[in-house]
Amino acid sequence: MRVLERVAALRAREDRVGPAAARGLGVFSLGLGLAGLIAPGALKGALGLRHPSDEVVRTAFGARDFGLGAALLAQPHRPEWMWARVAGDALDIATLIAGDRSDNPKRRALRSALAGVLAVTAADVALALRLGRPAPATGLFGRELPGVARVRGAAGMMGEHLTKKLHLTKKGRLTKKAHLVKKAHLTNKAHLAKKVLPAAVLLARRARLDDKRVLAGGGVALALGAAAVTLAVLNAKKTKGGTSDMPQKGAxxxxxxxxxxxxxxxxxxxxxxxxxxxxxxxxxxxxxxxxxxxxxxxxxxxxxxxxxxxxxxxxxxxxxxxxxxxxxxxxxxxxxxxxxxxxxxxxxxxxxxxxxxxxxxxxxxxxxxxxxxxxxxxxxxxxxxxxxxxGEIATTEGPGAAPSGRDKVKQ
Amino acid sequence: MRALTWHGKHDMRVDTVPDPEIVNPRDIVIKVTSTAICGSDLHAYDGMIPTFQAGDVLGHEFMGIVEEVGPGVKGKAGAPKKGDRVIVPFTIACGSCFFCEKTLFSCCDNSNPAPNQDIADALLGFSPAGLFGYSHMLGGYAGGQAEYARVPFGDVGPQIIPDGVDDDKVLFLTDILPTGWMAAENAQIEPGDTVAVWGCGPVGLFAVQSAFLMGAAEVIAIDHYPHRLELAARFGAKTLNFHEVKVREALTEMTGGRGPDSVIDAVGMEAHGFSPDNLLDFVTQELKLGNTERPHALREAILAVRKGGTVSVPGVYGGFGQNIPLGAIVNKGLTLKSGQTHVQRYTAKLLGMILEGTIDTTFLISHRMSLEDGPKGYKGFKSEQDKYTKVVLKPH
CATH class of the missing domain: 3.30.530.20 (START domain)
Structure with missing residues (x-):
């Protein structure tokens, strides 16, 4: 009896905390969306993302965040808006990872941003799980969350497909050793997909049973994100220890x-x-x-x-x-x-x-x-x-200086 | 012109691209008569070298006939003239900076363009010289696996080849012969020394030859391809097949319990073999978990070398490796020497040795192909290493 009372009490508390947090994230989304809509190029430059299409993408991202922010403020109880935020986070992470290249001069800033987004994602996932599954009739994802069975099935099929393909197309031609190397290489990836993904989903599901753990995890992720940003800022402020006789502020x-x-x-x-x-x-x-x-x-x-x-x-x-x-x-x-x-x-x-x-x-x-x-x-x-x-300045600019397949000549 | 271009992992194509031109006063343009695929090109082929871009022309081992010379080269004493046949060092060097004056040509301050140096600064601390066809971090220069090539500082690098000497005899002066030679030089061999060489690819085989010429009493060559081990044995090396024996135990046994005086890692970032450390590297390298290297050979060499010995590393590494036995370097008092080859330092001397018959490199060539068959050459050199010891392409 006491157990049931405690469960009921927990539920009641959940109902207050969950939606409040969702509203908070709604305001955050709204702000981010506004920034994205007004100055899409600024963020792009600060993070060293350089494809021209990025600007269009950032504007689209801005519109998305703005819309989701509004939706969360209007319906903070609805978990589907939170799940939409999680999906959006995944897109952000993918975009940032694509920009994480060795020739990106803003790599450090980009990585700080990535750490921040990861922390926010953790918070989003925690809150979405807390709010529960969407109601069957209205859920954006239908009746089921993208569940364990589906992920496991897909990973399994992928692994099977890779192994089959390897046997069918390569077996005859590769030497035994090369075959083993190739197989080890492919199965590593397949194994990863097979084992890690379902484990992650399981963890997420189990974590939902204990809200404190979710909140603690989210808190730690947020703290780590904040620490990463602080370190980056501190690092950026360090002087370079120049040897000029006339040190100047901001020089x-x-x-x-x-x-x-x-x-x-x-x-x-x-x-x-x-x-x-x-x-x-x-x-x-x-x-x-x-x-x-x-x-x-x-x-x-x-x-x-x-x-x-x-x-x-x-x-x-x-x-x-x-x-x-x-x-x-x-x-x-x-x-x-x-x-x-x-x-x-x-x-x-x-x-x-x-x-x-x-x-x-x-x-x-x-x-x-x-x-x-x-x-x-x-x-x-x-x-x-x-x-x-x-007596000259080294250059590889222009087709005559460094011919490449990027300047293909029409025949 | 036609050129062999990189379009991504295991994707080489032959494209029609613009012709190279004289851009700077000290440029020359050569008509390429022979160009080889290097083992280090395979690292690029496997997508292991950062900052390649789709469309880049590959190739840093090439020679040919001077087609055009820039105003800064024309009439300069000793510089190549139109019609001369030259070999072209893969390292581009200005000849007048602090590093070139110290004959550290592969560390030239001036051959990597200013914006490209930024990338190298970030990854390596300081930018080395620009190289032909070897990533944008190292200059973004077009390589020589093409019909024509622009060669900057044509008055410094190219070595004129006398008439009547076959391309095959001198082509490897561009990279692998001086690289094998410098590997042996970096091993600081003293007469009577025992030297162990990991990897019997072209560089390893030339390192074996060079080590004997520098007075090594014994050279032990390590690989797993029987044909490559046979070639090493032909030069007098004892051989170890790492699929058949435990390398470190065998080396200790063969050196009376002391270990080789010097060791040479001619393998680099993509070691073969199924040792646990290499498998772990395989996973972290593929998943890009802070690791870009598979330095199994280097680890084994550092542990196998005798106390106070020298570790020479001609094998190519590109980024950051894990689990290097630093304790062994410190506590055994080792010397570690490495570097992209300072080719310009060695070309004249090694050309002399080729002409007088002390060194022969033609045994290495297993395949000759047209430029159009270049992609096949890459594929074979990568997947059938026992048969393909060296591929030479003839663009004209």
Whole structure:
């Protein structure tokens, strides 16, 4: 009797906590959806996702989150909205994993986002399970959740299919050893599908019997997610321990060693009109009498023009310039030319600050279009070194420089 | 022109692509007469090397006739002229940076384009030299398995070949012969030493030859393909088939309980065999669980080498491996040496040895094919390693 009372009490509590949490997630969804609808490109850039179609996808994701948020707020008792959120989470995870590539410069940010999404997914699953199965008549997934039997059956069929295919098509041609290797390789994947998937579903189902465990799991996942984000933020804030004599807040520092005497390097850089040869986004630099007029290509190849004056000029040692008051781009630049120890050429230490037009949005735009100043400084110094040491700048851009099957010639 | 292109794991095609051009002053363009498939191309074929893109032209072992020279090469003393026959080192090097001056050509500062260096920085700490046809991290250069190829720094790398010498005799100067030679050099062999070599592919076999030339008293070659072991035995090596014997026990026994003085891992990231560590690597590598390598041979070599010995690693590794016996390196006082080959350091010397008959490399070639049959060449070299020891393609 007491057991039944306790069950009833638990149920009653569930009814309050579950829907309240669902409402909370609804607000979260709504916010995420709004962000996705208003600035789909910002997120894409921050995470280094770069396919043009991503923007369309992000907008669609935004619409989805917005819709689900509204639905959850309106009907917080209905588990099917929570399950729809879980399905959406799966899509997000897939998108993020696809962007997790070694050439993604924003990989760390993307992984933090992934950790966050995983944590949210855990919370979503926990809550969806807590709210119970959808009613048979109205359930989005029909009468059954995608259950153990169905998953197990599918995995089993896949494993069987792979093994069969292997025997039918490969057996005759492969040597015995190669056959074993191939088989081990395939069965590994099949085994994984067969064993891990049903186990995961079983775990999820068992976890539903004990709400505390679900909540604890969700809590741990959320905490881990938060910790991952915090670590990423802390890491991003670390200074690089530069050796410049003039450390500045928010300054970008980068050094390169060039196998040439200081004077020659200074002289080349002092000839500002030549800068477009090694500065990728600079279109032209011309003398203005007091300083220089710069034309650069900003995000979206938008042309940006501004004037600079030289603030320090010690031949063979220091060259510094900065934008004039009221310029569209606010920047300060300082190059120090130092003898490398042991007569091994010259170290060029570059320190710069850069405020593109458009404030924080401008910075995001620069990041997205690979025109972020830190990236440009790094690459420009490398190109300058290449030009000085070899007389040319290494490139594999364009079909003549690196022919590839991506530029197929029609026959 | 026609070119052999990579389109994904086990998907090589012959495409018609644009012709290469002189882009930079020190470029030359060559008409490719012979090009080989390298064992390291098989790592790319298996989809194991990061930053390949569909459509990339593969191939870093090639030679041919100079078709066009850039203004920075024209008239330069010792540089190739139009019509010269040259072999092209697979490492692209400028010849004037800090690293090239130290003859560390595969570490050249200037041959990897600036944006590509960013990728290498992230994965390796600093960017090495650009290589022909070997991923975008290493330059995104088009390779030489094509009718024509653009060769940057044509005044530094290419070695002119005298008339009357067959392509077959000198083609391997581009990579595998100097790679085998440098592997033996990195093994720091002293006269009377015993050297063990894992892997009797082209590099392993040349390492066996080189080790004897450098004074090794005994060389022990390890593989599981009988034909490849036979080839090693032909050069005087003792052989171990790892499917028949326990390698470490056998090595200890064969060296009087001491272990080989130097060991060479000419296997790299895709070790064969069914040892538990290799099977575990297989799973984590396939599932991409923080592991990109199957360094079974390297582990075995580190454990087998004698105290104070040297481990030389010419085998290709690409990313991050697991369970390397670091304790053995420290507590046995080992020296570990590796590197992509500094080909330019060795070409003239090894060409001399070929011309005077000290080294012969033609025994290795098992298959000659047209460029159009390239995909078949890859397939055979991958799946029938006992028969296919080396595939040479003739694009013209």
């Amino acid at each position: 970008i520092e980068r050094a390169v060693t060039v196998n040439m005497p200081r004077e020659a390097l200074y002289a080349q850089w002092r000839d500002f009109a030549q800068a477009p040869r090694w500065m990728e986004i600079v279109e032209s630099v011309s003398e203005t009498g007091e300083g220089h007029h710069w034309v650069v290509r900003g995000p979206g190849d938008k042309r940006i023009e501004y004037d600079t004056v030289i603030t320090e000029d010690r031949p063979g040692e220091v060259l510094a310039w900065e934008s004039v008051k009221g310029a569209t781009v606010r920047s300060t630049n300082r190059l120090e030319f130092r003898d490398a120890p042991g007569g091994r050429g010259t170290e060029i230490h570059a320190t710069m600050t850069y405020h593109p037009p458009g404030g924080p949005l401008g910075k995001v735009a620069a990041l997205v279009t690979q025109k972020a100043p830190e990236l440009q400084v790094r690459r420009d110094l490398r190109r300058f070194k290449q030009l000085m040491e070899t």
